[in-house]
Amino acid sequence: MEVYRGTNEVSDLINVGEFMRACIQAEMLWEPMVSRADESTFLVDKLQLDAEAIEELSQVCSVNNLMLEDYTHITTVSIDEALEHADLECLKHSKTFPQVRSLQKGRRFTEIASVMHNSGATFNNSIQKTMNIPEILLLVTVYDRRRSDFGMRRPSVIGTYYVHGSQLLTELRDKIKCANSYCVSGDFADDPERPIEGFAEDFCKSGLFFIENVFYNDMRAPDAVDYSTYYMKWLTKKGEDASNYQSKRMEETTFADLSVRLAQPYSFTHLGNCQHMVIFNDVRMINSNDVRDAARYPFAVVTKLQQNLQCRICEAQDALWLVINCKLFPDDKFYTCDECLRTSLYDTNGKQLCPFELRLQSSALIPANE
DSSP: OOOOOOOOOOOOOHHHHHHHHHHHHTTTTOOOOOOOHHHHHHHHHHHHHOHHHHHHHHTOOOOOGSOSOOOOTOEEEEEEHHHHOOOOOHHHTTTTTHHHHHHTTTHHHHHHHHHHHHTOOEEEEEEOOOOOOOOEEEEEEEEEESOOOGGGGGOOOOEEEEEESSBHHHHHHOOOOOGGGGGGOSSSSOTTTTTOOOOHHHOOEOOOOOOTTTEEEOOOOOOOOHHHHHHHHHHTTTTGEEEOOOEEEGGGOBBOEEEEEETEEEEEEEETEEEEEEEEEEEEEEETTOOOOOOGOOOEEEEEEOOBBTTEEEEEEOEEHHHHHHHTTSSSSSEEOHHHHHHHHHTTTTTTTTOOOOOOOGGGSSSSTO
């Protein structure tokens, strides 16, 4: 029985469901946690000590000994209170960090939270859901771009996730975010205070995975677009046989239904034409070291969206705005923070000093948890 692990070489085609059933038949299941009695027997054999010595050792090394006998005098002190009495210069300066961070993303904090609430964006604080055992896990990596930048470097990783076989593809699709997901349309030059109506992902809800000649469309939204029809037309124009390709619904397909190759680049498309490379790195049975709360999957191993751009005026805060075609700036496209924008391009009454186009810089709008 071959076990498929992460590799840099493309593996043979793996039917995830069949692989899971083969593992179960071969009894390659998750190992149960050892009991206290089995643990004592194991220590006796390995350390060559008698049972009495093992029992004494377990009591001395017990986690209960990490607690003080009398901890009633211990009080909880807030960070601000601790910093008031700090002698270290680095701690004194750290008092300004919250103010700096709030300035970096400016007045949009509360507004962004409101938009996310109205669009239905939520954090995963759901009740625990016990996972069915045995279960299979797949490790999936999502990259920032479909191909490397001008062929000079590898695309950056925006997320690596564990998914289990019973999950629908839509659950991973909902986890995948990029800077384009938070793009805001419109020119804010006339009124930088104008409310944000929504992000790009609120208006473009369609999505597509392309895995082993199968298009998996996200058709949950009433106005969802079937991206596969456009790809089929393009393939037909190229002279490809369309019968070699299939189209299925993402919301009706689980990861156990897939056939994949490890290390093989696949494609994910959202927001119309924003494409990402997706690679399956590992397929294995769940074990006792894995998270067994099904509600926490897709389980994020790595999440890293692009870093914010720096304001080109003060070079201290993150750029919130992109100024386009302004004669007062040296470049046609100029990134600036909110404070520098208002002091440089607006008078005391809030009127523009010259014509320009103003757009929100999407990477500055990415929530802190992303």
